[in-house]
Amino acid sequence: MKYLEEYRDAELTRKLLTDLRQVITRPWTLMEVCGGQTHSIIRSGLDQMLPPEITLVHGPGCPVCVTPLELVDKAIALAARPDVILASYGDMLRVPGSNRDLFAVKAAGGDVRILYSPLDALKIARENPEKIVVFFGIGFETTAPANAMAIVQAKAQGIQNFAVLVSHVTVPAAIITLMESPDVQVDGFLAAGHVCTVMGYWEYEPLTKKYNIPIVVTGFEPVDILHGILECVRLLEAGRFEVGNAYARSVRREGNKPAQAVIKQVFEVCDRAWRGIGVIPQSGYRLREDFAFYDAEKRFPEVQAIETKESPLCISGLVLQGIKKPVACPAFGKECTPQNPLGATMVSAEGACAAYYRYKR
Amino acid sequence: MIDKPNFLGWTCPRPLQNYPTIVMGHGSGGKMMADLIHHLFAAAFDNEFLAQMGDSAVIGEWQMADGHPSSDGNLTHLAPRTLNLAFTTDSYVISPLFFPGGNIGELAIYGTVNDLAMRGAKPRYLSAGFILEEGLPLETLGRIVDSMAEACEKAGVRIAAGDTKVVQKGHGDGVYINTSGIGVIPEGVDIAPQNAHPGDVVIVSGTMGDHGIAVISVREGLQFETEIQSDTAPLNGLVEAMLAVPGRHKAAPLHCLRDATRGGLAAVLNELAAASHVGIEFEEKKVPVRPEVNAACEMLGLDPLHIANEGKLVAIALDDQAQEVLLAMRSHPLGKEAAVIGRVVEDHAGLVVAKTTIGGSRVVDLPAGELLPRIC
DSSP: OSSSSGGGHHHHHHHHHHHHHHHHHHHHEEEEEEEEHHHHHHTTEEEEEHHTTTEEEEEEEEEHHHHHHHHHHHHHHTTTSEEEEEEEEGGGGGGGOSSSOOOOOHTTTEEEEEOOOHHHOOOOOOOOTEEEEEEEEEEEEETHHHHHHHHHHHHHHOOHHHHEEEEEEEEHHHHHHHHOOOTTSSEEEEHHHHHHHOOOOOGGGHHHHHHTTEEEEEEESSSHHHHHHHHHHHHHHHHOOEEESSSSSOOOOTTTTTHHHHHHHHHEEEEEETTTTTTEEEEEEEEOGGGGGBHHHHHHHGGGGGOOOOOOBBBBHHHHHSSSSSSGGGBTTOOOOOOOSSSSHSTTOOHHHHHHHHHTT | SSSSTTTTOOOOOOOHHHSSSGGGGGSSSOOOOOOOOIIIIHHHHOOOTGGGGGSSSEEEEEEEEEEEETTTTOOOOOEEEEEEEEEEEEEEESSSSSTTTEHHHHHHHHHHHHHHHHTTTTEEEEEEEEEEETTOOOHHHHHHHHHHHHHHHHHEEEEEEEEEEEEESSSSSSSEEEEEEEEEEEEOOOOOOOGGOTTOOEEEOOOOOOOOOOOHHTTTTTSHHHOOOOOOOOOHHHHHHHSSOOOOSSSSSSSEEOOTTHHHHHHHHHHHHHHHHHHEEEEEGGOOOOOOHHHHHHHHOOOOOGGGGGOOOOEEEGGGGGGHHHHHTTSGGGTTTTTTEEEEEEESOEEEEEETSSSSEEEOOOOOOOOOOOOO
């Protein structure tokens, strides 16, 4: 497969690190937005190889981690219904709800299926006409086009026994909220490469000017990330607050127009709760009126009354905003491990706590 | 709902600490399964054989009356000899029953043969118990059983006992097979998970991840441009070739053997590190992985180091003779791509550390439970 070996090359890494050391003159704090980037950094050991002036903080870019507790509980309630097949991306299955997780529901007899593509959910719906397939539609803008497409196809093909529990979140609003918060101290951002592949990066230009920060679109392989860091530091050292693109092989300024079109056709922007943080205005997608039939919350109105219970031990909210590192949590590695996760940041393969637990300790 | 985003609120719920029922993760070869074995099964059945925690148990010395002719060639004076026997069991519940490169029947034979071979034993006799689901086509069962017969021939074992049960439709997955196996350990051979020493070399017999990806691709209906085949194979021939390397020191050249099944290379290295109370260090780039397996793992968000293999082993060998062991492996058809990947060290006992492709380092842990493909 192309781009795997080249972007994990030790020689290239050494060269980029040398360039970085030559450019940097003072401490900088950078936030990588995407959970996939966090994971790649920790898995490759890149964070240990950076010059000491650089502090990397891990942002809230893991959709599994930020899916609100309420929505997990709703998914669990739906999965427990004998007339429902709940279809979900794999990593949502171990995220703890108020009382249990989707794996436990499966063990108790709920029909819970892992899928790789939302279009598979339509297939399941066709094959099981007597049940309703509810697809747990989470993700950032990256997964939105495919999720939207599944809904468009369902409507076009007249598939009635299909609904989506929507929990999309978007990046720019999160960056705004982070920058507005006095607790968050970040000098520059590494933007999420796959979100930008879909949405482009023109949305970030006004943010660089408003908050005086560089934002560099960055990929996921170690060399990509190093490249993004180098670009960001160059901009900071030169006092240039603009958008850079260190993932040009995948990202263009205007993004992917057909993908954006299908998102716009199916979704509209709304306020959305982020787990551990609270409501961030205009930071999510919900289904448009035209597609209300496919909204699982409307199809099953009883889930709207779900009561969520909170408990104070997990600090994933603070981790997600880069305010605390996973190791600072009193439960880290003790009450909270990947086998017994207290919060989503420990469950998700891309959660910062899981990455720290797996690769550092 | 709160109006303003609250950055100082601690909002995580505390879930149940333990699952009150069995969930899929308990069968994945990772930490959840290890915990279940330690806290439930081993605690209840505790004895010195089970405590070996090897792929099979060495069940001690047995006197054999046939013996061998005494030095004067007189066959009437047969001296009794003692042998170590190895004993193991395994159950096969794989779905789908047929996958590229193999099927549940072959797996049922080779898997148990391999567990015996991993203690250096010559596999001899197997039992085969079948749990058949009502409605299973006889033709399917016929194909499976024919495969098993062929596999027994290839591995040089015989099925000496069997059992058949039928369960109602919906109470099985077509076929479940259990095979138990007995093997004979040649004199002087002592292969055990506890035998690794600092300075020893870590060798893998070939490419990692083939079986698991082959099965996932069929199960999930994923189409890759190259069909990835399972590596299901009997390893006893390869192990014999490795054991034939003569020792030049008091200690034998071969210390440990494990086949890298559920949980993959990562699970095996962790188990060996824990059993021998040593650390293990290896280089990611030295682990052979087929490009198509790498590509499939990338797309699915899986780690090749966690993926099951059914025809590959990990060997820990004395440093001085590692090259000879490697040569013996590479001369065997199942070890052609054998490679040295790392070393046993004194530091960080119980932990496995890898040097990453870019030159960093990371801890390689047991997979937690069920392998979950990544969302984005």
